[in-house]
Amino acid sequence: MDSVFKALADPHRRDLLDALRRQDGQSLSELQAALPLSRFGVAKHLGVLEDAGLVTRVKRGRFTDHYLNAVPLTEALARWIEPYAVAPAVLGVLDLKARLEGTKMTDTKPDYVLRTYIRCTQDALWEALTDADAAANYHPFTPTAVRDGDTIVYKLPDGADMLICREMAKTPKTRIESEFVPKWAPDIPVSRFVWTIDPQGDACRLTLEHYDIPPGGEGYAEGWERLTAGLKTWLETGTPTRITAPQPEEAR
Numbered sequence: 001m002d003s004v005f006k007a008l009a010d011p012h013r014r015d016l017l018d019a020l021r022r023q024d025g026q027s028l029s030e031l032q033a034a035l036p037l038s039r040f041g042v043a044k045h046l047g048v049l050e051d052a053g054l055v056t057r058v059k060r061g062r063f064t065d066h067y068l069n070a071v072p073l074t075e076a077l078a079r080w081i082e083p084y085a086v087a088p089a090v091l092g093v094l095d096l097k098a099r100l101e102g103t104k105m106t107d108t109k110p111d112y113v114l115r116t117y118i119r120c121t122q123d124a125l126w127e128a129l130t131d132a133d134a135a136a137n138y139h140p141f142t143p144t145a146v147r148d149g150d151t152i153v154y155k156l157p158d159g160a161d162m163l164i165c166r167e168m169a170k171t172p173k174t175r176i177e178s179e180f181v182p183k184w185a186p187d188i189p190v191s192r193f194v195w196t197i198d199p200q201g202d203a204c205r206l207t208l209e210h211y212d213i214p215p216g217g218e219g220y221a222e223g224w225e226r227l228t229a230g231l232k233t234w235l236e237t238g239t240p241t242r243i244t245a246p247q248p249e250e251a252r
Helices: 002-008 011-022 028-033 039-051 071-084 088-094 122-130 132-137 220-237
Strands: 055-060 063-068 112-118 144-148 151-155 161-171 175-182 191-200 203-211
Touching: 002 011, 002 039, 011 028, 011 039, 011 055, 011 063, 028 039, 028 063, 039 055, 055 112, 071 112, 071 220, 112 220, 122 132, 122 191, 122 203, 122 220, 132 144, 132 151, 203 220
Parallel strands: none
Antiparallel strands: 055 063, 112 203, 144 151, 151 161, 161 175, 175 191, 191 203
């Protein structure tokens, strides 16, 4: 966590994060155009942000796109800020937006990318992502999920469907590609997301890519960040952790 606060201490690095918050998935050249820095300077600052886990690079052939990875910020928020009920405006930095278009996952870059490292086995992480019963230990919005064949249905407290995730392709213990069907807002079109697991010694690197995010889906990012932070804490400590959104002052 020290590296996160150190990375945020520099105003140029904060400007880079702001630029990615406004438009995720930018190249080095695009980021340089928005800052009064040389290409080398921008690359150096991006390296610091990447080392802190705040920026993720995704290569597409000859191109490299940079994405804001808010998981470390979410973890800091859960540890240092939410317990003290700091103003909800702090959550704004976690509300990432993407306005990219595309139809084929193989031809387009993701609208949103999240990456974190979890100290657990590949088997444990795979089971956590595919076992519907495991959702009760980390899902921020519902403790109930049921599996029906290749589909996981997440339920609201009243038993109504909240979210349907239909698995379109799976590589055992490595990759899951799924449809994302938001039943809480049936007017929002279906989109797609991919989980990728890469073993890294005694840990696993977990990457989420969300494609085809439609207008109205701007809040998906914060949901993924809370879910992944809860998943990481549960797998590393054994303590079920659901990082829910703070209630408004009048509801407390």
